[in-house]
Amino acid sequence: MPLRKIITYPDTVLRERAEPVTNIDGKVQQLIDDMADTMYHAPGIGLASNQVGEPCRVIIFDISPKNEPHDLVVLINPEIVEADGAVVSEEGCLSVLDYSAEIKRTACVTVKGLDREGNTITLRKEGLPAIVLQHEIDHLNGTLFIDHISKLKRELYKRRLKKILKKKESSVQRL
Numbered sequence: 001m002p003l004r005k006i007i008t009y010p011d012t013v014l015r016e017r018a019e020p021v022t023n024i025d026g027k028v029q030q031l032i033d034d035m036a037d038t039m040y041h042a043p044g045i046g047l048a049s050n051q052v053g054e055p056c057r058v059i060i061f062d063i064s065p066k067n068e069p070h071d072l073v074v075l076i077n078p079e080i081v082e083a084d085g086a087v088v089s090e091e092g093c094l095s096v097l098d099y100s101a102e103i104k105r106t107a108c109v110t111v112k113g114l115d116r117e118g119n120t121i122t123l124r125k126e127g128l129p130a131i132v133l134q135h136e137i138d139h140l141n142g143t144l145f146i147d148h149i150s151k152l153k154r155e156l157y158k159r160r161l162k163k164i165l166k167k168k169e170s171s172v173q174r175l
């Protein structure tokens with residue numbers, strides 16, 4: 001299974017709203033497999049399709065502890081149908097280099113969607129999986145976790161990122 005390149009901020013691809021999947025065909029199955037390999041390889045605990053440049057509504061996550069068997073959850077066309085409470089926790093993102101921040105989210109969510117066989121599933125989650133679900137569904141809507149921090153913090157991060165990217169560029173050997 002090929003690993004996909006994870007697109008990083010500030011690439012505008014991450015800002016596009018992903019379109020619903022209308023047909024769960026072989027291409028979608030391949031995308032899910034590639035996303036899983038890419039997420040485990042990164043490593044990360046969640047990934048949305050548009051992070052690998054496929055603007056269709058597919059998210060995956062796996063919050064099983066390290067050294068335990070994988071417990072991959074796949075959701076196609078996920079939708080939050082119920083949300084209660086509030087919680088603040090530290091978040092990072094495979095598409096946002098070298099940054100994490102405290103983000104306020106809904107504590108408990110009910111999400112409806114399809115599994116990879118096309119069956120309707122409903123997940124009611126709190127704690128980490130609830131946060132991951134909101135983070136990944138945000139991705140499908142073109143929203144990043146840094147959109148939830150203050151403008152000042154975001155500007156500071158943007159400035160720092162520019163320096164990081166410049167440094168990376170200058171360390172590349174040109175052959």
Ligand code: NI
Binds near residue numbers: 095135
């Ligand atoms: Ni993310």
